[in-house]
Amino acid sequence: MENKSDFFKGFDKDSIITIMALALPAMIENILQVLIGVVDTYFIGKIGTEAIAGVGVTNLIMNIYIAFFLALGVGTTAIVSRNIGANNIENANNAVRQSIIMALGIGIVFGMINFIFSKNILILLGAEERVIQYALPYFFSVAVPSVFLCLMMILSSSLRGAGDTKTPMKIAIISNVINIILDYILIFGIFNFNGLGILGAGIATTISRIVGVILLLRKISSDKTKIYINILDKWHIDKDILKSITKIGLPAAFEKLIMRFGQLVYGGMIIKIGTEAYAAHNIAGTIETFSYLPGMGFGVAAATLVGQNLGAKKTDEAHKIGLISYFLATGFMVAVGAIFYVFAPLLAGLFSEDLEVIDLVVKVLRIIALVQPFLCITLVITSVLQGAGDTKFPMYSTFIGIWGVRVLGVYILGIKLNMGLVGVWLAISIDIIVRGIILMIRFVKGKWKEIKIE
Known part of the structure; x- marks a missing residue:
């Protein structure tokens, strides 16, 4: 460690x-x-x-x-x-x-x-x-x-x-x-x-x-x-290289599929809450996409530089690159989150004139704004691990987060406790926080530095 x-x-x-x-x-x-x-x-x-x-x-x-x-x-x-x-x-x-x-x-x-x-x-x-x-x-x-x-x-x-x-x-x-x-x-x-x-x-x-x-x-x-x-x-x-690509790539594919199928399941639950809730969920999700962009950009840089430094046997440099990438991305994403929080009514009004929908979007955007540092972990640190060839661990964390926390949480908070769309996004936020903590622990322990790529 x-x-x-x-x-x-x-x-x-x-x-x-x-x-x-x-x-x-x-x-x-x-x-x-x-x-x-x-x-x-x-x-x-x-x-x-x-x-x-x-x-x-x-x-x-x-x-x-x-x-x-x-x-x-x-x-x-x-x-x-x-x-x-x-x-x-x-x-x-x-x-x-x-x-x-x-x-x-x-x-x-x-x-x-x-x-x-x-x-x-x-x-x-x-x-x-x-x-x-x-x-x-x-x-x-x-x-x-x-x-x-x-x-x-x-x-x-x-x-x-x-x-x-x-x-x-x-x-x-x-x-x-x-x-x-x-x-x-x-x-x-x-x-x-x-x-x-x-x-x-x-x-x-x-x-x-x-x-x-x-x-x-x-x-x-x-x-x-x-x-x-x-x-x-x-x-x-070259069967050996194809095998290596598949060994690294398949867990990353399963991670995406786990996420997609989970979204389909809790998306169906949101539809049952009501039309306004589903419309507000999609609007908030569309706006949220813009907060992902810095994390995705720094994730690309981190994956590339971490892989290159591990290839050059510079494990300390790889660790440093991963950490700097995370903090730089967090700065951008927190700034976007602040915009979401302050201008939530204005942003919601761009997509709908329904007052109930606007009210729900505002509440959701302000929840999203507060979890940006953890959302950044799920984007950048996942890319760091994948750049090192450690694709299985992000897959496991996504499975736990999506199915063990998010889907179950949406059902309990959104449906059973009748908290509606606010309960749905609280469950989503809990998933983001849990996965963020799990991924950061993996990064800090440094086992990803020992992954061998043939």
């Missing part, structure tokens, strides 16, 4: 600058993704309510796929960063090649499943016939070619593992701008072109992802990055 006097050791200016240089582009990329999602929803909302529902039901299945894509990205970042730190560039390059092979395999398999069972999947998710009519074109144009999303996420993770967060940010800007322009043209039409409606929205999304993949491949095929892949070389499957 680390000496307590070493807990705050080494908070130097150079480390802060290094972390900020990686974190800020990742934060900007995340902010853009959120804003683009808002723009997409705005355009699709012009088509009609059924169109929004069709996109929503498609995203339910895409979120499950994304859990696996993210997990593959976690494994890729961990192995690439560890090998970059050890100055073993050839192994890092090989890890990227194997990740691309795996991304192609997973993406194609999911695409075939979507193509063959598209309508069955939508019916299984509870979509009504009038919603399915809108969902099917979007589902086909987004979910079937999901291989491009998988490749984009893996290639971005590879560059981040090598310490390059600026390129994924720049390419995200380009692909998202393309998405907005094509959204408008393909949904509504231009000149003599009448537009394709919701199908156009799906095509725009997929084209923007294809452009992103091409630009990312072009980057890693140049000699301007620490990793270099010649796509014309003879490729082969």
